[in-house]
Amino acid sequence: MPESLNTEGRSYRLSKTFKHDFFAATGLYQSGDGHKIILKIGRLATLMGIPLSFIGRYLARHEARLYTAVQGIEGVPRFLGRYEKTGILHDFVEGAPLSKEGTLADDFFPRLEALLGEIHRRGIAYVDLEKRENILLGDDGRPHLIDFQISWRAGDGILGRSWPARKLLATLQSADRYHLYKHWRRMRPDQLNPAQIDDTYQAPIWIRWHRFFFRPLTLLRRRILVWLGARDSARVRSPG
Structure with a gap:
């Protein structure tokens, strides 16, 4: 740096x-x-x-x-x-990564839901919401999102308006919502109804496929990078 x-x-x-x-x-x-x-x-x-x-x-x-x-x-x-x-x-952003410790204001997750919804309305999928550390609890008590490195936008051209691009965008945005409610259930289950809680235990099939096929490959890649000295740790986040 x-x-x-x-x-x-x-x-x-x-x-x-x-x-x-x-x-x-x-x-x-x-x-x-x-x-x-x-x-x-x-x-x-x-x-x-x-x-x-x-x-x-x-x-x-x-x-x-x-x-x-x-x-x-x-x-x-x-x-x-x-x-x-x-x-x-x-x-x-003054604050700290979201963690299970501490108390969240009643409006934290509704605000995060609104934030994610506005990102989606602009034709973007955040994609990386599984990582709780990408969600910041600001010193103002409000949610903030950082790190758009792997976020995805369909674009305004012909390809961006095509059926495959729109389908991919909808799929990735659905995954965003799944991860949002998963964090919500883990930290403020009192704000969700039983149906919403049940939904967070039913990961979409593409997320289950990712866990089954790609997590072992990700772990192997990270171990190779550690061996080559290009990475400090091979830890892979547990699926949730």
């Missing part, structure tokens, strides 16, 4: 590195007047002599497009633009 950077007329210095894995590194930067931003840089390093910076460039372009598409939605951090060829910048 760079030790310093400049954007929007402010100078920032690296305060903390949050994450550094195969695909990206994420750092917290703070200006002299206390403003905080996030820099996420896609992969630049080679692997076994193979240049992989094209992955970083692609992911940065993709996430920048998605952040631009969801600007103005309450609960999405302000996007500040690209950083060089493989980086993106956005405001830092």
